Structures are given as structure tokens and as C-alpha cells.
Amino acid sequence: MAKDVIIACDFPSGEETLRFLDRFTGEKPFVKIGMELFYAEGPQIVRAIKARGHQIFLDLKLHDIPNTVKKAMRSLSALDVDIVNLHAAGTRAMMEAALEGLTRPDGSRPLLIAVTQLTSTDQRAMEEELLIERPLDEVVMAYAANAAAAGLDGVVCSPLEAGKVHARCGESFLTVTPGVRFADGEVGDQKRVTTPARARELGSDYIVVGRPITQSADPVAAYQRCVEEFCHEC
Ligand code: C5P
Numbered sequence: 479m480a481k482d483v484i485i486a487c488d489f490p491s492g493e494e495t496l497r498f499l500d501r502f503t504g505e506k507p508f509v510k511i512g513m514e515l516f517y518a519e520g521p522q523i524v525r526a527i528k529a530r531g532h533q534i535f536l537d538l539k540l541h542d543i544p545n546t547v548k549k550a551m552r553s554l555s556a557l558d559v560d561i562v563n564l565h566a567a568g569t570r571a572m573m574e575a576a577l578e579g580l581t582r583p584d585g586s587r588p589l590l591i592a593v594t595q596l597t598s599t600d601q602r603a604m605e606e607e608l609l610i611e612r613p614l615d616e617v618v619m620a621y622a623a624n625a626a627a628a629g630l631d632g633v634v635c636s637p638l639e640a641g642k643v644h645a646r647c648g649e650s651f652l653t654v655t656p657g658v659r660f661a662d663g664e665v666g667d668q669k670r671v672t673t674p675a676r677a678r679e680l681g682s683d684y685i686v687v688g689r690p691i692t693q694s695a696d697p698v699a700a701y702q703r704c705v706e707e708f709c710h711e712c
Contacts, residue, residue, distance in 0.1 A: 481678070483704045484508040484535050486656070486688030492519040492526065499530065501698050508560070510535040510686055524557050533560040535654070535686075539593050541565035544575035551579030551590075559588050561654070563634060566592035566621035573628035591632040591654055592625035594618040597669070615639075619646050626651050636670055637677035637685070644681050656686040660703070663690050674707035682708075 487509045489495045495515060509532050515523060516538060527534060536559040540547050547564060554562050564576050573592065580587040595604065595618050604610045610617055622633045622643050632652025635643055640653040659671040666689055677685050685708055687701075694700035 480683065481709050482508050482533075482684050483674070483701065483708055484510050484654070484684050484686045485691050485701060486510045486512070486537075486686050487515060488512060488688050488692065489515060490518060491515075492523040495523065496526065498692065498697065499527065499532070502701070505701075506531040506533075507701055508533040508535065508684070510537050510688075512537045513539075521557055524559060528558055535559070535561035535563075535684075536588075537563055539563055539565055540576065541568045542572070544568075544572045547572050548575040548579035551576045555580045555582055555587060561589045561591060563591045563593055566594050566625045566633070570624050570628045573625060573630055577629050589631040589652065591634060591652060592621065592630050593634050594621035594625075597636070597657075615642075619643070622647055622651075632683065634686075637672040637680045637682045638670055640677070640681040640683075652683045653681065654684045654686060655682040656688075658685045658687050658690070658704075660690055660700075674704045678708050678710075 485507050487495050489498060509527060511524060511534060524534060524536065536554060540550055541564060564573065577590055580590055595614060601614050604614060618639065619642060623646055625633055626647040632654060633643060634654050636657050637655040640655060643653050644651065655677055657668050657671050658674055658677055659665055661673050665671055674685055687704055691697050691700045
């Protein structure tokens with residue numbers, strides 16, 4: 479089972495992102511590109527980072543009718559990214575269409591993972607605004623099971639949910655987990671955090687780490703510390 483640290487490159491411009499990545503002269507970390515950077519710079523920033531030898535998780539969280547998502551995924555697949563994602567709320571039909579669009583003529587494709595319920599959605603909003611009355615963790619697990627049934631490779635979730643997701647969807651179903659902080663670091667706006675070492679114990683397959691690395695005085699050392707704590711038994 480692959481275990482890796484993914485750096486969330488939440489920078490507003492390509493220039494800033496590439497300057498940050500210039501610091502990594504030896505290793506080529508796995509990076510996450512989100513909407514802010516992608517919408518500012520377009521596919522070119524993906525090509526530029528890929529050309530430097532990084533693996534890329536393109537975090538665009540697609541959610542539309544199945545045919546549109548299928549075609550969008552076909553475009554993303556041509557970009558040669560390694561992981562892409564969508565909202566499980568788009569239904570199984572949308573997730574299956576996404577997989578079809580993502581699969582290249584030779585049968586290869588990027589990994590496809592699902593967002594279940596966003597961590598910014600709480601029980602109240604779910605009940606009062608979305609009219610979903612079941613407990614939040616039950617909804618998260620049901621969406622994860624839908625993603626697995628549609629043939630997806632995993633979900634984005636908290637390390638605290640990784641064990642439950644594996645129990646429900648299988649050990650090989652990937653858990654990609656943000657909300658990671660060093661034991662002696664700042665928590666910031668994340669609510670439920672775990673250390674890289676704890677995330678490994680809990681069964682996370684990939685941890686997504688942003689500010690503890692990007693805002694560190696020594697990002698390369700912070701990244702290496704994450705790798706040591708999270709991957710040391712890999
Ligand atoms: O800086 P930090 O380590 O909090 O960054 C975590 C990254 O993971 C950010 O890009 C954030 O948008 C993303 N994320 C998250 N929680 C989720 C889903 C994604 O923190 N539930």
C-alpha cells in the first residue's frame with residue numbers, strides 16, 4: 479500500500495508555487511493543486527509542475543451532470559495528473575461516468591477519489607439546508623460506500639475516520655486525509671487534527687499537509703519531518 483505525504487500548494491500564483499517548489503532540490507514531493515491556483519493559472523501550471531517531476535493531486539471537486547463530468551474528466555486525464563476528485567453527492571451515475579471519462583484508451587487512468595460531506599458542513603446545515611436528517615458520520619460512510627460501489631479508488635476524509643472507511647469499504651480503498659499538524663505546531667483553523675505519526679497508526683494512506691510545511695521557516699525540513707513520522711515504516 480502506497481503511503482505518501484502530499485503538500486497542499488495553496489498559493490495564489492504559479493510564480494509563488496514554483497518558487498516554493500524550487501526549495502526542494504533533492505526529492506520531488508507529491509503536490510496538491512486546488513481551485514485557487516488552477517483557476518488563476520489554468521492547465522499550464524499543472525504541466526509545469528508535472529514537467530519538474532512531481533506527482534499531482536488535482537483537487538477540483540467536480541460535481542455536475544454525469545455527461546459533463548465525464549467530459550471534464552477526459553480533459554483532466556489528458557493532463558497526466560495522478561489523483562483527481564469529485565463530490566460523492568453527484569451520485570453513483572456521475573461517479574461511474576467520471577471513471578469512464580478518466581480512463582485512457584490504453585486502460586490507464588489517474589486515481590479517482592470522492593469528497594463525502596465537506597468538513598465545513600455540520601449537522602445543522604445538513605438537516606436544515608440540505609434536508610438530510612441522518613447523523614453526519616452515517617452520511618459520510620454511506621457516501622464512501624457509494625464511491626466504492628461506483629468503482630472509485632478512495633475518499634478524502636479525516637484520519638480519525640480512516641479506520642471506519644477501511645472497515646466499510648476495504649483495506650485497499652484509499653483514505654486521503656487533511657487535518658494534520660505536528661504535535662508542537664499551530665492548529666490554525668483546523669478543528670480535529672492528528673499528527674503524521676497518529677495518522678499512520680489510524681490507517682491513512684496519504685496525508686495532505688499545507689501550512690505546517692508551506693508556512694514553515696524551513697519547508698524542506700518540515701516536509702522531511704512529515705515523511706519520517708508518517709512513512710517511516712513504509
Ligand atoms: O494548511 P492545511 O494543512 O490546513 O491544508 C489542508 C488542505 O486540505 C487545504 O488545501 C484544505 O483545503 C484541504 N482540505 C481540508 N479539509 C477537508 C478537505 C480538504 O483541510 N475536509
